[in-house]
Amino acid sequence: MTSVIDQPQAASAPAKKKKKKGSHNFSGSDRVTLGAFVGLPTILHVLFVWVPAVCTILLSFTFWDGIGGLKNIKWVGFTNYRQVFTLDENLPVAIRNNILWLLVFALVASPLGILLAYYIDKNLKGTQLYQTSFYLPLVISLAVTGIIWDNVFRTDGVLNSILGNTNADTAVSWLGDPHKNIWVVLFIASWRHIGYIMLLYLAGMKSVDPSLREASAIDGASEWYTFRKVIIPSLRPVNVIIVVVTIIESLRAFDLVFILNRGTNGLQTLGVLVYDNIQGEGTRIGWGATYATLLFIICLGPIMVYLYQNFSKGND
Amino acid sequence: MVTGNKSKTGQRVAIGVLSVFSLIWVLPIAFTILQSFRPFSDVVTKGVMSWPNHLTFDNYIHAFVQSRMWLFFFNSVEVAIPAVVLTLFLASMIAFVLSRYESRFSVPMLMLFTAGNLLPPQLLFIPLFRIYLKIHVPHFINSNGVLYDTQLGLILVHVAIQLGFATFVLTNFLRTIPKEISESALVDGANVWNHFFRIILPLLRPALASLGVLMTTWIYNDFFWAIVLLKTGNKRPITAALSNLQGEFNTDYNLLAAGACMAFIPTLLVFFAMRRHFVAGLTLGSTKG
Numbered sequence: 001m002t003s004v005i006d007q008p009q010a011a012s013a014p015a016k017k018k019k020k021k022g023s024h025n026f027s028g029s030d031r032v033t034l035g036a037f038v039g040l041p042t043i044l045h046v047l048f049v050w051v052p053a054v055c056t057i058l059l060s061f062t063f064w065d066g067i068g069g070l071k072n073i074k075w076v077g078f079t080n081y082r083q084v085f086t087l088d089e090n091l092p093v094a095i096r097n098n099i100l101w102l103l104v105f106a107l108v109a110s111p112l113g114i115l116l117a118y119y120i121d122k123n124l125k126g127t128q129l130y131q132t133s134f135y136l137p138l139v140i141s142l143a144v145t146g147i148i149w150d151n152v153f154r155t156d157g158v159l160n161s162i163l164g165n166t167n168a169d170t171a172v173s174w175l176g177d178p179h180k181n182i183w184v185v186l187f188i189a190s191w192r193h194i195g196y197i198m199l200l201y202l203a204g205m206k207s208v209d210p211s212l213r214e215a216s217a218i219d220g221a222s223e224w225y226t227f228r229k230v231i232i233p234s235l236r237p238v239n240v241i242i243v244v245v246t247i248i249e250s251l252r253a254f255d256l257v258f259i260l261n262r263g264t265n266g267l268q269t270l271g272v273l274v275y276d277n278i279q280g281e282g283t284r285i286g287w288g289a290t291y292a293t294l295l296f297i298i299c300l301g302p303i304m305v306y307l308y309q310n311f312s313k314g315n316d
Numbered sequence: 317m318v319t320g321n322k323s324k325t326g327q328r329v330a331i332g333v334l335s336v337f338s339l340i341w342v343l344p345i346a347f348t349i350l351q352s353f354r355p356f357s358d359v360v361t362k363g364v365m366s367w368p369n370h371l372t373f374d375n376y377i378h379a380f381v382q383s384r385m386w387l388f389f390f391n392s393v394e395v396a397i398p399a400v401v402l403t404l405f406l407a408s409m410i411a412f413v414l415s416r417y418e419s420r421f422s423v424p425m426l427m428l429f430t431a432g433n434l435l436p437p438q439l440l441f442i443p444l445f446r447i448y449l450k451i452h453v454p455h456f457i458n459s460n461g462v463l464y465d466t467q468l469g470l471i472l473v474h475v476a477i478q479l480g481f482a483t484f485v486l487t488n489f490l491r492t493i494p495k496e497i498s499e500s501a502l503v504d505g506a507n508v509w510n511h512f513f514r515i516i517l518p519l520l521r522p523a524l525a526s527l528g529v530l531m532t533t534w535i536y537n538d539f540f541w542a543i544v545l546l547k548t549g550n551k552r553p554i555t556a557a558l559s560n561l562q563g564e565f566n567t568d569y570n571l572l573a574a575g576a577c578m579a580f581i582p583t584l585l586v587f588f589a590m591r592r593h594f595v596a597g598l599t600l601g602s603t604k605g
Contacts, residue, residue, distance in 0.1 A: 030508040034417065037409035037512070041479050042425070044406065048444065048476030049432040055443035066446070116337060119330040130334040133341040135595070139587040140345075140580045141537030143555040147576040148348045151364070151569065158347065161365040191341070196598075203599035223326065244434075252436055255539045259559070274438040278445065279544065285442060292439045303434045307427055310484075 057296065059289035066285050080290040088287070090276075094268040097182055101189065101250040101269070109190035110246050113197025118227050120198065121205050131202075134195040142192070142255035149188045150175070150260065178266025185267060189256055193249060197242055204238030205231060240309045247302040251295055270295050351573035352376065359570060375574035379561065383571075385578050387550065388557035395467050395553060396535040399474040403531060404524050406475065407482030412516045414483075415490035416498055426487055433480025441544050444473065448545060465547045473545065474535050482527055485600045489523040490516070523600065529590045530597030533583050554579045 026034065060081070063074040084091055120131050137145060152158040153174040156166075165171045175181045208231055216226040232239070254271035257263040263272030270291050277288030351359070353371040379385045410429075414422045448464035455461055463469040501515050542556040549560065561568070561575045587594055 027507065033508040033512075034413055037413045037508075038425075041406040041410040041483065042428075044472070044476050045429060045432055045479045045483075048473060049435065049440060049480070050428070052440040052443040052447070053435055056439050059442060116334070119334050122327070122330055124327060124330055124334070126331075127334075130338045132591070133338040135587070135591075136341060136345060136584070138598070139533055139583045139594070141539060141555045141583075143537075143539045143558060144576045144580045147558065147572055148344050151348055151351060151573065152344055154569075156364065158364055161363055166363065195341070199595060199598055203595070223323075248434060248436075254438070258543075259539070271436070271438050274442070275544070278442055288442055292436070292442060295436045296439045299434065299436055303431050306434065307431060310430065311423055311427055 053296070056289045056292045059285060060293040062286055062289075064285045066283050076286070080286040084287055084290050088273075090268045090273055091291075093266065094270050094273050094291075097267070097269050098251060098253065100182060101186060101253050102247060104186045104190060105193055105246045105250045106243075109193040110197045110242055112190075113194040114201050114232075114242075116194065116198045117201035117205060118224075120202060122223075131198075134198050137192040137195050138199070143259045145188060145192060146256050146259035149184075149191075153184050175260055176265070181261075181266050185256055185260065189253070193246070196245070196249075200238060200242060200245070201235070204235045208234055237309065240305060244302040244306045244309075248299060251299055348573050349577055351570050352577045354570050356568045356570040375568075375571050376578070378571055379574045379578060383561055383575065385554065385557070385575055388552055388554040389578065389582070391467070391551060391557075392536050392553035392555070395470050395474070396532050399471045399478070399535050400528055400531045402471070403475045403478045403482050404528060407479050407486050407527075408517060408520055408524070409512065410479075410483050411486035411490055411520075412512050414487045416495070416511070416516070426484065429480045429483040431480075433477065433484065437477070437540055440473075440477075441541075445544060464545065465551065467546075467551060470541055470545050473541055474538070478531055478535070482531070485527060486520060486523055489520065489600070493519055522596075525590075526593040526597035526600055528597075529586065529593040533586065533594070536583060 059073075061075060061077060063076050063079075064072060116134060120127055120134075140148070150157070155168075155171040155173050155176070157174075159174065160166065160171045163172070172180070174184050212230055212234060213226055216230050217223075221229070252271060253269040254263070254275070257267040257269055257272060258275075261267055263269060263276070273291045274288045274295070277284045277291065350368070351364075352375050353373070354368050355370075355372055355374060358369060359366070410425075414426055445464070448469050449462055451463040452461055453463050453466065453468065457468055458466040463472075497519070498511060498515060501511055506514065536553070537555060538553070539555045542553050546552055546556070549557070558572070558575050558579060561572045
């Protein structure tokens with residue numbers, strides 16, 4: 001009840017100016033400044049991020065051809081969800097690909113990134129050079145990354161040339177064969193992801209108390225053992241970040257498959273299906289919104305974990 | 317002595333692993349650069365792995381002049397620079413309030429921005445695309461009179477999304493700086509406006525530099541929003557315009573390589589010049605304080 005009583009007083013404060021015993025005494029112009037400083041960014045962020053996000057979720061429960069105005073939107077409950085799971089033959093492929101993406105990132109790429117961080121951290125000769133080369137893909141757009149690796153994997157590309165498959169009959173279609181191309185794409189995506197994880201881990205390792213390592217070394221533990229049993233467990237915040245980054249990045253998969261073959265023929269992902277149903281040949285806004293909402297639901301887990309990690313223990 | 321031997325083998329393994337991996341990282345990029353200097357006819361007749369007879373700038377000249385890659389490069393810059401400046405400015409303002417005038421709304425607000433930054437872009441684009449077709453803008457911005465297919469529209473989306481990350485990072489950064497610095501200014505009677513511009517903004521400089529380098533790269537490299545929110549070929553940024561170089565039936569891969577190099581060499585140069593900032597930017601959000 002007290003808060004209800006407090007409210008009007010607070011509102012009338014600017015008229016009476018100062019003299020209030022609150023922690024801050026603001027003049028009228030200060031209030032305007034503070035309001036603008038908070039208001040402008042918040043309005044922009046909410047209007048262009050949260051409002052569309054909520055609209056998409058609502059749209060997933062409707063039919064809309066997008067041609068008529070908003071009054072042509074029909075509420076249909078879970079019909080879109082039932083339809084995409086029973087009618088769209090692209091969905092199983094997309095789900096398989098997103099799951100593969102997640103598995104390869106989580107089981108291969110992220111551990112490799114951590115392993116490379118361990119080796120880089122030894123500060124051997126030339127370590128700067130190695131480090132720089134692993135960062136390079138992070139600076140290059142995924143669209144350009146696709147073009148770079150296309151040189152290697154296209155039918156008349158480097159890999160077939162090395163393998164001796166130079167004539168058209170024996171050449172392997174690495175990107176055209178729907179049973180092979182997803183693995184090629186995952187290799188390329190990992191090429192980028194490994195460097196990112198390495199960078200994050202390396203930064204985390206710099207913050208480890210050196211006495212931890214010394215103590216472990218005195219106990220006769222090997223460096224590798226120390227890394228696994230002492231360093232990795234002590235980097236819990238970084239580990240959480242890496243889990244979050246790994247999941248979110250693998251769900252966002254779009255650019256790479258789109259530049260390679262527009263995300264068709266074995267390279268469908270949830271991100272591509274959203275695009276296809278909105279700007280592709282057939283416009284099915286309800287389906288597109290449904291795929292986007294599915295993506296959101298899967299992202300919700302890592303987003304919660306990330307928020308919990310950053311905001312749970314007060315603001316330490 | 318045993319441990320000495322052991323660590324020697326350990327070192328050899330480390331160098332071996334690092335060298336092999338580095339090669340996988342560098343060779344494809346180096347190969348693309350090499351391809352960009354070779355004439356397509358040469359590669360067609362002799363194969364991609366053949367030894368180059370002569371190297372030429374023709375692909376670059378073609379990409380630059382006929383395919384107008386310079387135009388697309390400037391399109392990218394025209395979006396990235398204003399978007400980054402605006403993001404950093406707006407994020408500094410709100411980070412300043414959230415960290416210096418804390419209230420019970422500070423944490424929920426910060427959570428809103430942080431979570432917003434993690435949403436998949438596909439979740440936003442359906443309504444945004446529709447809204448952009450409805451928002452009217454003056455004709456000097458777009459001859460169609462709507463926000464869709466304008467660079468302004470692209471800038472606004474980038475700012476709104478990146479604000480999430482920037483606000484999170486800058487607020488955490490300011491929280492690590494002792495408040496006493498501000499308090500002395502407040503004793504001197506500085507108002508909120510001066511407190512921000514005279515005290516906080518200069519303090520933020522290192523974080524702004526790192527974030528600025530990182531976000532410029534991100535926005536310059538954006539592909540998704542560019543193909544979703546722009547229709548006119550001439551307005552496209554360089555990442556999206558590269559597909560212009562892919563022919564419908566036959567692609568001149570060497571020309572494409574030259575285009576790709578023109579797209580990534582600016583970011584590579586920025587990276588080499590400001591590597592420290594780039595790395596710091598990426599880790600600012602992950603290791604708080």
